[in-house]
Amino acid sequence: MKVLVVGANGQIGKHLVQLLHSSSEYSVKAMVRTQEQVKELHNSGIDAVMANLEGTVEELVEAVRGCDAIVFTAGSGGHTGADKTLLIDLDGAVKTIEAAERENITRYMMVSALQANNRENWNEQLKPYYVAKHYADKMLIQSSLNYTIIRPGGLINEQGTGHIDVGGNLSRTTIPREDVARTIYACLSNKKTYKQSFDLVAGDKPINEALNQISS
Template identity: 40%
Template sequence: MNVLVIGASGKTGKLVISSLVNSSQHFAKAMIRKAGQIDAMEELGAKPLVGDLEEDFSYVFDEVNAVIFTAGSGSSTGPDKTTAVDEEGAIKAIDFAKEKGLDRFIMLSSMGADTPSIAPNATEHYLKAKGRADQHLLESGLNYTIVRPGALVDGEGTGKIIASPSIPDKSGSITREDVAEVLTACLNETETYHKTFEILNGDTPIDEALKRV
């Protein structure tokens, strides 16, 4: 399967690329914003494609079977950039996927995207943007999966998670490496089709947890 990773140069995006390459079942295409990132993507084993979420990037969807959207504006940018990337960029990606006849679209969202009004002021705008993008995907007709991790941490993955439409205790965290493995596993796990769920590190192996979601 040819999988387009949007946001491939980010921390989680790079780990998704590595997960896809290591799976041997998929060919990774990496959408990056700068030509200077090409070498890094090639070293990871992906085909780099330069595109900007704030411009027309429809051409990167050619010869693609599925999309994993991991892009984000980053914590150092303001609300305008969050809207442009996390909301409008994601919505354009969904629309381009439909136009190109793709079916499978996996969205890396965030825990709290469905309840932004109760979030701290610093994250409310970000979560609203994520939530609007998620809703657009829900209504798109695509075979979607929306993954909403809790607090992301660096470090080696555990390979074990908790996955549920709503996790009661949201105070935990999850490694970016485990998030990447979840996103890759969702490509072929039919129990995740047309599902939205939250994830944190837990006690259940990823494959098993996704079959129960």
């Protein structure tokens, strides 16, 4: 299975690209924003493509071509305004969903945000971000794609433990970015996670054990 990582130069994306690159089960194509990033990845032996989430769907179709799955880990970042949040986290995500459908790529994984599905639990200081995530997730659920939506808690850069908790309404706690990437990796071919959405935080269960307890 060849996996396109959208946002491959982000912190979660970098972890995931390395996991996929070192895997015997998957191959990876990294989608980044600059030619310098493409060159750096190529020098490491990693397939990469330059594409802009603010570009056209047709351009994104070219980027996703040849892949079997897409993981959306991109984000506008904490230092941009609400306009970029809408253009990247909402419209950019939806355009990759449309590109996947055009290319008959059925497996799609979205990195969302804790409780993005529940307006009553949104972080008021990040409301435009939560609005974008909420509606991007809705569009994915309504698409024809075989989706998994992962809603991680507060992202930290501590070393991963390989232990998580998943559920529909978890407390607002944290999780290492490394463990988010490991969870994405574990979900790719795990049919228990198909057509599922769940919160994700650090916990006491090994990743595969936690995922296998997800109920249909």
